[in-house]
Structures are given as structure tokens and as C-alpha cells.
Amino acid sequence: MTLSMTDLGRTAAPLLSDDEPMVLLVDLPMLRGNLAGLVEAFPPATLHAVALKASPLLGLVDEVVRAGCGLEAASPTELEMALSRADKSKIVFDSPVKTDTDLKRALASGVTINADNLAELARIDSLIGSAAPNPRIGLRVNPVLGMGGIAATSTAYAGSKFGVCLTTHRAEVVQSFQRYPWLTGLHSHIGSGGCGLDMLVEGVRALDELASEVRSAGGHLGHLDIGGGIPVDGTGSSAPVYADYAARLRREVPGIFEGDHLLITEMGRSIHANTGVAVTRVEGVKSTGGRQIALAHVGADLLLRTAYAPDDWRHEITVLTPDGVPKELTDLTPWDVAGPLCFSGDLIARARPLPPIERGDLLLVSQVGAYTLSMWSRYNSRRSPRVMGVQPGLPPVGLRHRETHDEVVSFWK
Numbered sequence: 001m002t003l004s005m006t007d008l009g010r011t012a013a014p015l016l017s018d019d020e021p022m023v024l025l026v027d028l029p030m031l032r033g034n035l036a037g038l039v040e041a042f043p044p045a046t047l048h049a050v051a052l053k054a055s056p057l058l059g060l061v062d063e064v065v066r067a068g069c070g071l072e073a074a075s076p077t078e079l080e081m082a083l084s085r086a087d088k089s090k091i092v093f094d095s096p097v098k099t100d101t102d103l104k105r106a107l108a109s110g111v112t113i114n115a116d117n118l119a120e121l122a123r124i125d126s127l128i129g130s131a132a133p134n135p136r137i138g139l140r141v142n143p144v145l146g147m148g149g150i151a152a153t154s155t156a157y158a159g160s161k162f163g164v165c166l167t168t169h170r171a172e173v174v175q176s177f178q179r180y181p182w183l184t185g186l187h188s189h190i191g192s193g194g195c196g197l198d199m200l201v202e203g204v205r206a207l208d209e210l211a212s213e214v215r216s217a218g219g220h221l222g223h224l225d226i227g228g229g230i231p232v233d234g235t236g237s238s239a240p241v242y243a244d245y246a247a248r249l250r251r252e253v254p255g256i257f258e259g260d261h262l263l264i265t266e267m268g269r270s271i272h273a274n275t276g277v278a279v280t281r282v283e284g285v286k287s288t289g290g291r292q293i294a295l296a297h298v299g300a301d302l303l304l305r306t307a308y309a310p311d312d313w314r315h316e317i318t319v320l321t322p323d324g325v326p327k328e329l330t331d332l333t334p335w336d337v338a339g340p341l342c343f344s345g346d347l348i349a350r351a352r353p354l355p356p357i358e359r360g361d362l363l364l365v366s367q368v369g370a371y372t373l374s375m376w377s378r379y380n381s382r383r384s385p386r387v388m389g390v391q392p393g394l395p396p397v398g399l400r401h402r403e404t405h406d407e408v409v410s411f412w413k
């Protein structure tokens with residue numbers, strides 16, 4: 001983060017009240033640094049289609065586009081959102097399950113489309129007449145590298161629901177480029193979180209080898225889409241890991257930087273995760289069954305993955321005084337931090353060594369910029385929090401209002 005914990009805490013404290021006991025802050029210079037780091041690491045012609053699913057807040061989407069990046073859309077609504085913010089030449093439509101209407105819309109709009117499977121290619125063939133001139137259409141493949149560290153977000157094991165499995169259907173993939181002259185792209189995304197750089201580089205190598213095979217068989221490749229999946233450790237900038245990744249690719253898979261195809265990346269988590277913090281008031285504390293529990297306003301509605309898979313999705317928690325100053329790290333004892341939802345698993349930290357916590361203190365939860373608000377749960381009909389963009393020396397700017405009761409009720413109409 002470019003702001004210290006104290007600055008973040010002091011910014012959040014006056015924003016909190018009974019009506020708004022939790023707020024999200026996004027470090028805008030950090031986001032801009034991540035985007036600039038990505039752009040600098042790769043050749044200038046690369047299309048960086050940043051995954052909307054990681055954080056679709058429109059103010060941040062505009063930051064992405066201003067940085068020269070494009071957008072990856074994985075649903076019909078994400079596609080419409082992308083078309084309203086970026087040029088079609090910079091949009092990639094990757095929805096894993098597409099209706100014919102979705103396909104027709106995407107074909108007519110002129111965005112890049114990645115089909116998920118061979119049957120989808122046959123469907124596209126019957127709809128290709130509705131495509132804008134020179135369609136950019138690719139096929140997602142599964143290079144079958146095995147499971148990453150996190151099963152639920154791994155996609156390159158045999159049996160994954162994503163893409164065409166290369167161990168069983170490689171020949172059909174290569175033949176598809178002869179059967180469908182409009183098919184000119186290859187795509188692979190091997191997982192999100194839990195896949196280290198070694199595995200990511202292996203995935204790109206597998207894609208490059210397949211691309212050579214397609215070319216040798218007479219196919220033309222207009223785009224190679226290497227997906228996202230860069231892991232995020234801590235709260236520092238993602239720029240160094242982008243530089244490492246690109247340097248390794250240049251050394252180990254130089255073929256993807258050669259030739260006349262468009263190189264595409266689809267980063268999500270590494271662009272946004274380390275830019276966001278949630279600050280919640282502690283509404284109460286209790287000791288029961290040998291546990292100390294802090295009752296807070298951040299729970300499984302924001303941190304869905306953390307509640308269900310706490311070892312895979314851990315967030316640092318800093319205890320702040322009511323006016324936002326970090327407490328000394330002394331007298332540490334194990335604390336559970338529980339959210340406001342009606343189920344016992346609504347915990348965002350278990351047995352975490354933390355300093356003494358009292359009602360009225362604040363908790364700052366780190367690394368909540370990606371796959372958090374975009375996964376907001378409607379359980380218990382809780383209102384989503386206000387989101388503010390922050391930068392050193394400037395007043396916070398609104399990115400999203402605190403949802404109203406009426407907006408929540410209208411969801412259920």
C-alpha cells in the first residue's frame with residue numbers, strides 16, 4: 001500500500017457510524033502502479049485484458065482503461081459493461097457458458113471471443129454469418145499440468161470443467177483450425193491463486209508448443225491468450241512479479257513474443273487484491289468455549305472464500321483504536337473474528353494472535369481488493385459497503401455508495 005496503516009485507519013475512522021460500520025478503501029496509486037508495472041513488463045503491443053470479475057467497480061475499470069489496458073468479460077453483463085467502457089478491439093469475451101444469443105451479441109460486437117469447447121466451435125460456425133468483419137475467435141485449451149495449490153481455483157488438471165483437454169483431444173484441436181478458417185486463436189488460463197510462476201510458465205510453454213503444431217498443420221494464429229493467475233503475496237506492488245514473469249517468458253518461451261500474432265494477458269487478482277482494505281468497527285467481544293470472539297461487520301458476505309476455505313484465502317488483520325491508530329503488538333492472544341451473518345462458519349480469522357480487542361475498536365482487513373465485493377452475498381440481505389478511493393495527501397473519492405435498504409429490497413422483487 002502507498003498509505004500507512006495509520007493513514008488508512010485515520011481515513012476510515014471518521015467515515016464509520018452505526019449506519020456505516022464498515023468501509024472499503026482502495027489505494028489508487030497502488031492500482032496505477034500495478035497497471036503500469038504490467039504494461040512495462042510486456043512488449044507495447046500486448047493486450048492486457050484485465051479480468052472484470054476481480055473488481056468491476058466502474059471507477060476502477062476506468063483506471064484500467066486509462067492505463068492503456070483492455071477488459072476480460074466472463075458474462076453477458078460483463079460484456080455490456082466492457083463495451084460501455086473500452087474499445088471493442090481491447091475486449092475479450094471468455095464466458096465459460098454462452099447461449100446462442102450471447103455468442104451472436106459477441107460476434108456482432110467485434111470483440112475477441114474464446115470458445116470453451118469443441119461443441120461451442122460448431123455452434124459458432126452456424127452463427128458466424130452474424131460476425132463483424134475479421135472476427136478474432138480462439139479456443140481455450142487445458143494443458144493438463146496438474147492441480148495448483150488451491151483446488152477450487154485450479155483449472156489445469158485432468159477433469160477441469162474449463163477448456164479442451166489436450167491429453168485426450170489434441171488432434172481435434174489442431175484439426176479445428178483446418179475445419180474452421182475463422183478460428184485463429186488459442187487461450188489457456190491455468191488457475192487463479194495457488195499457481196506459482198513455474199506452473200504459469202509451463203502453461204505458456206504448452207500453449208506455445210500447441211501453437212507451433214497448429215501452424216505446421218497450416219493453421220493461422222492471430223492471437224495467443226496466456227490468461228492471468230499471477231499469485232499475490234503480501235500487500236506490496238505487483239510490478240516486480242510481472243517483471244519476473246515476463247523475463248522468464250522471454251527466456252524460456254521466446255516464441256510467444258515472435259511472429260505476427262497478438263499476445264493477450266488476463267490479469268485480475270494481481271492487479272486489484274493488494275489495493276484494497278476493509279475497515280470494520282468491532283460491535284462486541286465475547287469469550288465462550290475457550291474462544292475469544294470479536295464480532296465485526298466484515299464476514300462471508302464480503303470474504304466468501306475466506307469463510308469457506310480459510311487456509312487458502314487468509315487476510316492479515318490489524319487491530320486499530322477507535323480513531324484508527326494501530327494498537328501495539330503486545331499481549332497477543334488467539335482471537336476469532338466473526339462476521340454478521342447467521343451461520344457459525346461466518347469467520348474471517350480463526351485463533352489469530354492479536355492484541356486485546358474491545359468494543360469500538362476497528363479492524364483493518366488487508367488484501368480485499370479482488371474477488372470480494374464482486375462476490376458479494378445477498379444472504380441476510382445486508383447492504384454492501386461504501387467504497388472510497390484513497391491517495392496520499394488528497395481527500396478520499398467515492399467509488400461506490402453505501403447500498404440503501406430500498407436497493408437491497410428491490411433485489412428481491
Ligand SMILES: Cc1ncc(COP(=O)(O)O)c(C=O)c1O
Pocket residue numbers: 051054072094189191192193227228229230266267268269270
Ligand atoms: C479465463 C480467466 N482469465 C483470467 C482470470 C483472472 O485470473 P487472476 O485473477 O488469477 O489473475 C480468470 C479468473 O478466474 C479466468 O477465469
